[in-house]
Structures are given as C-alpha cells and as structure tokens.
Amino acid sequence: MKITRSTFLRMGLAAIAGLAVAPATALAQGRKKYVFATEGAFPPFNMTRPNGELYGFELDMLAEIAKRADFDYEVISQAWDGMIQGLIDGKYNAVVDSVSVTEKRLEVVDFSLPYTTGGSTFVVLKESGVELSGTGAFVDLDDTKATDAAITAIAGVLDGKTVGVHVSTIQADFLNKYLADKGVTIRTYQTGPEVYQDLLNGRLDAGIASVTNISAFLEKNTETAKATGPSFTGGVMGRGSAFVVQKGDAELAGLLSKALKSMSDDGTLVELSKKWFGMVVTPAL
Amino acid sequence: MDFAFLSSIFTQLLKGLPLTLNLGVLALVGGFCLSLILNLMRTTRVGNALASAYVFVFRGTPLLIQIFMIYYGLAGFGFIRHGFLWPFLREPYWCGLLALILNDAAYTSEILRGGLRAVPRGAVEAGRVSGMTRLTVMRRITLPIAVRQALPAYSNEVISILKSTALVSTITLMEVTGIARAAASETWRAVEIFLCAAAIYLALSLVVTRLSAWAERRLSPWQFGETP
Amino acid sequence: MQADLTLLGLGPDGWGLALARAGLMTLYVSVAAFLSGLAFGTLIAWARVAGNWPLRKLAEAYATVFRGVPDILVIYLFYFGGRQVVTAIGTALGLSGPFDISGFLAGVLAIGLISAANQSEVLRGAYQAVPRGTIEAGRVVGMTRLILFRRVIAPQALVTAIPGMGNQWQSVIKESALVSVTGLVETMRQVAVAAGTTQEHFLFYAAGAIIYLIITTLSDHVFRLAERRSLRGHEQGGL
Numbered sequence: 001m002k003i004t005r006s007t008f009l010r011m012g013l014a015a016i017a018g019l020a021v022a023p024a025t026a027l028a029q030g031r032k033k034y035v036f037a038t039e040g041a042f043p044p045f046n047m048t049r050p051n052g053e054l055y056g057f058e059l060d061m062l063a064e065i066a067k068r069a070d071f072d073y074e075v076i077s078q079a080w081d082g083m084i085q086g087l088i089d090g091k092y093n094a095v096v097d098s099v100s101v102t103e104k105r106l107e108v109v110d111f112s113l114p115y116t117t118g119g120s121t122f123v124v125l126k127e128s129g130v131e132l133s134g135t136g137a138f139v140d141l142d143d144t145k146a147t148d149a150a151i152t153a154i155a156g157v158l159d160g161k162t163v164g165v166h167v168s169t170i171q172a173d174f175l176n177k178y179l180a181d182k183g184v185t186i187r188t189y190q191t192g193p194e195v196y197q198d199l200l201n202g203r204l205d206a207g208i209a210s211v212t213n214i215s216a217f218l219e220k221n222t223e224t225a226k227a228t229g230p231s232f233t234g235g236v237m238g239r240g241s242a243f244v245v246q247k248g249d250a251e252l253a254g255l256l257s258k259a260l261k262s263m264s265d266d267g268t269l270v271e272l273s274k275k276w277f278g279m280v281v282t283p284a285l
Numbered sequence: 286m287d288f289a290f291l292s293s294i295f296t297q298l299l300k301g302l303p304l305t306l307n308l309g310v311l312a313l314v315g316g317f318c319l320s321l322i323l324n325l326m327r328t329t330r331v332g333n334a335l336a337s338a339y340v341f342v343f344r345g346t347p348l349l350i351q352i353f354m355i356y357y358g359l360a361g362f363g364f365i366r367h368g369f370l371w372p373f374l375r376e377p378y379w380c381g382l383l384a385l386i387l388n389d390a391a392y393t394s395e396i397l398r399g400g401l402r403a404v405p406r407g408a409v410e411a412g413r414v415s416g417m418t419r420l421t422v423m424r425r426i427t428l429p430i431a432v433r434q435a436l437p438a439y440s441n442e443v444i445s446i447l448k449s450t451a452l453v454s455t456i457t458l459m460e461v462t463g464i465a466r467a468a469a470s471e472t473w474r475a476v477e478i479f480l481c482a483a484a485i486y487l488a489l490s491l492v493v494t495r496l497s498a499w500a501e502r503r504l505s506p507w508q509f510g511e512t513p
Numbered sequence: 514m515q516a517d518l519t520l521l522g523l524g525p526d527g528w529g530l531a532l533a534r535a536g537l538m539t540l541y542v543s544v545a546a547f548l549s550g551l552a553f554g555t556l557i558a559w560a561r562v563a564g565n566w567p568l569r570k571l572a573e574a575y576a577t578v579f580r581g582v583p584d585i586l587v588i589y590l591f592y593f594g595g596r597q598v599v600t601a602i603g604t605a606l607g608l609s610g611p612f613d614i615s616g617f618l619a620g621v622l623a624i625g626l627i628s629a630a631n632q633s634e635v636l637r638g639a640y641q642a643v644p645r646g647t648i649e650a651g652r653v654v655g656m657t658r659l660i661l662f663r664r665v666i667a668p669q670a671l672v673t674a675i676p677g678m679g680n681q682w683q684s685v686i687k688e689s690a691l692v693s694v695t696g697l698v699e700t701m702r703q704v705a706v707a708a709g710t711t712q713e714h715f716l717f718y719a720a721g722a723i724i725y726l727i728i729t730t731l732s733d734h735v736f737r738l739a740e741r742r743s744l745r746g747h748e749q750g751g752l
Binding site for chain 2: 578
C-alpha cells in the first residue's frame with residue numbers, strides 16, 4: 001500500500017480517536033470477547049468467500065448485535081457435524097448457524113430469542129411432476145389433527161420415493177418421526193448444499209429444508225425447481241432459529257436477546273431480512 | 286459406563302455390518318479382476334504406460350477425493366446424467382463400490398506385480414518346454430507362485446479395504462460408520478458410539494489376520510513338509 | 514456444465530490462492546504427523562524388538578488396534594474425545610483448566626499415532642533384516658550398545674527401511690485428507706467448500722486431486738534420492 005499524505009492523515013486521526021475512545025471503553029467494563037461458530041455454507045444465512053471471509057444474513061446481524069451489546073467477537077467456520085459437541089466442549093461461546101429451537105436440544109444447550117420464524121417445506125424438480133397439496137399453508141405439528149391429515153396426503157405422494165435431508169437437523173427428525181414408516185426412503189447428507197446438488201443431479205425425488213434456505217436455493221434455480229407442500233412449524237420443527245449458547249450461559253444469551261429485541265423494535269432486523277431473503281422471515285419480538 | 290446404551294448402540298451398528306462386508310468383499314473381487322487386467326496390459330508398451338498412469342493417479346490421491354469425484358463430480362456432466370450408465374451412477378451404492386474397486390485395483394496390481402516378479406524364470410521355462418500353453422503356464426505355474434509370494438502384502442490390502450469402506454458413509458451410505466455418524470449426531474455421545482464402531486472393525490481385521498496366517502501356512506507345503 | 518477456469522485463478526473470484534494455502538497446510542500437517550509417527554513408531558518398534566514380555570505385548574496390541582480401525586474413526590475419536598482425555602490428564606497432573614487441543618494438533622496426533630503403528634512394522638522388519646553376524650561381530654570387538662546401534666544396526670536397517678518409510682509418508686499425505694472434520698482448512702476441506710459454493714464439483718475435486726498428485730510425486734523424488742544416497746558403497750546396489 002502506498003501511503004499518501006491523506007491516508008497518513010486519516011490514520012493519524014484514527015489513532016488519536018482510538019486513543020480517546022479506548023480508555024473509556026476499557027474502563028467501562030473491559031470489553032468481553034466471544035467466539036461464535038458457523039458453518040459458512042448455508043446460504044443466505046452464512047457463506048464463505050474465496051479468501052475465507054464469512055458473510056451473509058447472520059454475519060450482518062451479529063455485527064449489529066455486537067455493536068449494540070458492546071462486545072468484541074470472532075467467528076470461526078466449523079463443519080455442522082460436531083458443531084454442537086464443540087460448543088458443549090467449550091471450543092467456542094455460541095453457535096450462529098440457523099439452529100432451530102427444539103425441546104430435545106434444550107436438554108443440552110440454551111438459546112437466545114429466535115431471529116427467524118421458522119417453518120420447513122419440501123423442494124422438488126419441476127420436471128419430476130411431484131406435487132404435494134397444501135403449498136403455502138402452515139401446519140402446526142402440535143395440532144395433531146391437522147398434522148395427521150397433511151402427513152397422510154404427503155405420504156400418499158412420496159410413497160416409494162427418495163427424500164434427501166441434512167443430517168441431524170429438525171427436518172431429519174421430522175422425516176424419521178412422520179414419514180420413515182410410510183414407504184419413504186430417507187437419505188441423509190453431511191452438508192445442506194449436497195442435498196440440493198443431488199436433487200439437481202436427479203438422485204432425489206424431493207428434499208426438505210427450512211423455507212428460508214429453500215428460497216435462497218430457488219432464487220438461483222427458478223426454472224428447474226420449486227417448493228411444494230405446506231410449511232411445517234412447531235413440534236419437532238421447533239420455533240424458529242436462534243443463537244445457541246452453552247447450558248446455563250445466561251449472560252451471553254441475555255446480551256444477544258436484548259440486542260435482538262432492540263433490533264426488532266427499531267426495524268433493523270426486518271431491514272436485514274429484506275436485504276438477504278427478499279422478504280420478512282424475522283419475528284416481532 | 287452405561288451398558289444398556291452401549292448394547293443398544295452395538296445392535297444398531299451391527300445392522301450396518303452386512304453392507305460393510307458386501308462393499309469390502311465385492312471391492313476386493315472387482316479390484317482383483319481389474320488388477321489382473323492391468324498386469325496383462327503391462328506386457329505391451331502402450332498398455333504399460335496406461336497401467337502406470339492409472340496406478341500413479343489412484344495411488345497418489347486420497348480415496349475420499351476419488352469418491353467425491355465419482356459421486357458429485359461425474360453427475361455434473363449432462364452426458365453422464367443422460368447416458369446408459371446413469372441408472373448405476375445414480376445410486377450411491379454403485380458409486381461407492383466403483384470408487385473402492387478402482388482404488389483397490391491400483392494397490393492390488395502393484396502387489397501382484399511384485400509377486401509376479403518373484404516367479405523364477407526357470408519355472409516358467411520348464412512349463413513351456415513341457416508343452417504347456419501360455420494360459421496353462423499362467424494358471425498352473427505363474428499365478429500360484431505369485432499369489433503365494435504376494436499373500437502377506439495382500440492381507441494388508443484386504444484389511445485396508447475393509448477400513449476404507451468407512452469412507453463411503455460420506456456419500457449417504459449407511460454402513461457401520463454411516464450409522465455411527467448418524468447416531469453420534471443424534472445423541473451427542475460420539476465417543477462411546479465411535480468406540481463401539483472401532484471395536485467392530487478391529488474384530489473384522491483380526492479375523493482377516495488369522496485367516497491369512499492360516500492360508501500362508503496351507504500354501505507353503507515346502508516349508509512344513511506336508512502335502513495339501 | 515462449463516468448467517470456468519478463472520475460478521482456479523488468482524483473481525478476486527478465483528480460488529487459486531486459497532487452494533495453494535490449503536495445499537501448504539496439507540504439507541504441514543503431513544510433515545508434523547509423519548515426524549511424530551516416526552518418533553513414536555521407533556519407540557514401539559524398540560519395545561517389540563527389545564522390550565520385556567509385557568512391554569512387547571503392549572506394543573503388539575497397540576499396532577493391532579491402530580492398524581485395524583478405520584482412520585476416520587480414529588480421527589473422530591480424537592476430535593470428540595480429545596478434550597476429555599486432555600482434561601483428565603491435565604487434572605491428574607494437578608494443572609487447572611480449561612484444556613483443549615486445536616484442530617491442527619488433534620489431526621496431527623491422530624494421523625501420527627496411526628502412522629506410528631505402521632512405521633513400527635517397517636522399522637521392526639528393517640531391524641530383523643540386519644544380518645545377525647554383523648551384530649555379533651560388533652559385540653565381539655567390544656562395542657557398547659549405543660555404538661553398536663549407531664555404527665552397525667542403524668546404517669544397515671536404514672537402507673532396508675527407506676522404501677517402506679516412503680510408502681508410509683505417502684499414506685500419511687492421503688490420510689491428511691480426513692482431518693477436515695477437526696475444522697482444519699487443508700486441501701480436502703477447501704476443495705469441498707469451493708465445490709459447494711460454486712457448484713463446480715468436478716472442477717474442484719480434480720484440482721484437489723492434482724494438488725495431492727503434485728505433493729506425492731515431488732516427495733517421492735526426495736525419497737528416491739535418499740534411497741540412492743543410502744545405497745552408496747553397497748556393491749550389489751540393494752536388490
């Protein structure tokens with residue numbers, strides 16, 4: 001880098017400004033630093049640039065949260081396989097990877113307030129002719145009657161077909177609980193994008209994922225693929241996704257929730273959602 | 286130690302054993318046939334170059350990358366997705382098996398080549414002189430001696446392929462390791478589960494070691510003075 | 514699918530630099546793992562050759578276990594169980610936590626311990642190939658054990674061991690492709706991330722294969738050179 005006079009001046013100003021500000025914050029509380037883990041391969045929540053830089057909805061959101069809650073942070077990239085284990089083992093302080101809040105997970109970890117409304121649905125290739133009823137509607141898995149009706153309709157179409165899903169996700173739990181014994185072959189993948197890849201390759205008749213994740217995929221593949229069937233929420237599908245923290249880490253969970261609440265109140269969260277998803281997927285907290 | 290959990294995991298993992306064995310055995314059979322062809326190719330100059338290149342590529346790269354290349358890589362080409370092989374390549378099972386066969390063939394062909402080089406020239410000449418055809422010499426003299434020579438190295442390759450089958454779990458196949466990975470991410474008790482899986486593979490490799498020691502003894506009558 | 518070669522370039526959208534860095538990481542991990550395998554493998558081989566009964570059995574059991582269990586399971590066990598073990602050891606030594614091992618260290622240790630089992634086999638075979646007569650001759654002229662090892666056993670065993678060690682080095686490189694589960698960005702992980710992001714699976718896996726071929730070929734030459742050097746002064750030239 002060539003240092004011109006103006007950059008030199010700017011650096012000098014920044015240094016003076018830094019000197020002026022630094023002691024104040026240091027005195028205030030000795031800024032905390034937290035380490036967050038993400039997958040870096042779950043568009044548009046989190047993705048990786050060729051130079052290794054992480055970007056996406058969750059990274060923008062985290063930057064804003066850190067500013068409001070006044071802490072330093074670092075985000076590391078980690079395979080989903082073993083991510084929660086790493087959190088339990090204390091390799092990092094929190095996970096931000098579109099993790100859904102479920103009862104089962106609450107047994108081993110804690111969550112912040114949710115930042116997406118959740119909901120999962122099926123995705124198919126247009127040429128496959130697979131069509132599920134109830135597209136666009138919501139089915140709450142805690143409502144047994146509605147669930148039974150929706151599952152019966154879906155099982156009728158998917159009988160004998162192969163459905164792909166990302167391993168150990170709420171969608172995998174859903175398939176195992178409701179469709180495994182109805183003649184549906186379930187194939188589990190180590191990463192999310194592999195499901196879409198095999199759908200496009202014609203190895204899968206359908207895939208299942210969160211509505212937000214599918215919409216990101218469809219953005220690039222409007223001609224070939226489409227979402228079909230109702231959006232499932234509640235029950236094993238949980239109530240939206242949130243930051244995951246170690247069991248009992250109320251301090252960090254509280255910091256994150258408080259900042260999320262303020263972002264929801266002043267509309268920042270909705271703005272970010274529109275920027276990355278083209279629609280509102282965030283709840284009013 | 287939670288014995289109820291361990292035994293339930295064991296029964297769960299054992300359900301993957303048939304697929305592990307199926308892949309291992311078929312990969313060895315297929316790999317052996319292909320390695321014979323590779324060694325036959327080595328008699329001509331062009332064939333020799335081709336065989337060397339094949340062995341170079343498949344021994345010089347990790348099996349994992351070979352598996353991914355066959356499973357995800359090939360499927361990216363339209364002509365393969367619409368070609369006559371697609372009904373096979375569509376299935377993860379056939380992709381995994383193909384990768385294992387191709388990989389095993391590269392290693393086995395080198396082991397066999399070493400064995401073939403150890404066959405005394407005189408034995409082959411004696412066969413020719415007594416009027417055996419090339420094929421008979423191959424079947425009754427060259428191969429038996431070569432196989433006996435190669436046996437210790439080959440038993441290592443058998444164990445190595447049985448262990449390599451664990452890698453096809455990355456393309457959705459539910460053999461022992463595949464089941465272990467799924468169970469680990471469901472219950473978050475990875476250590477116990479992977480230890481159970483390790484015990485299963487260890488038992489398999491011990492069986493192979495015993496079998497090969499027995500075969501070596503059976504096939505070495507000149508060392509022990511007994512006729513088989 | 515058209516393979517867009519600028520994706521492999523050094524430009525802002527190219528993964529060339531990332532791949533080169535990942536290739537170097539593969540090399541680092543492999544070298545560290547091979548050396549730790551050599552150190553530990555020598556100990557194991559020594560225990561099997563010269564140890565007393567329990568030591569010998571222990572070393573044999575070690576080799577059997579690590580040669581019989583799939584590498585990927587060993588790496589998983591290290592990654593998931595590593596921290597528990599490290600914490601247990603640390604607490605036993607009276608140190609206060611928290612303890613953790615990095616992805617790099619977990620990968621190096623896992624591959625190193627697997628390789629140690631294999632290297633011990635090679636070293637043991639090499640030791641046994643040393644003609645007994647030369648060792649006896651050394652004893653007769655009054656060499657101490659250390660001098661005997663340094664001047665009689667090691668030079669002869671080394672010649673036999675080099676080709677086998679070359680093979681072990683090659684397998685260490687290939688095993689390093691499995692450590693991506695520990696979060697380490699080496700060639701395999703970088704290639705998988707790039708393939709997932711760009712949807713150019715064949716292109717990037719082929720690029721990965723070429724990186725491995727470059728590493729294995731270059732290092733093969735180094736071992737050949739070492740082999741030729743070690744054969745200096747041997748009339749029959751080894752075979």
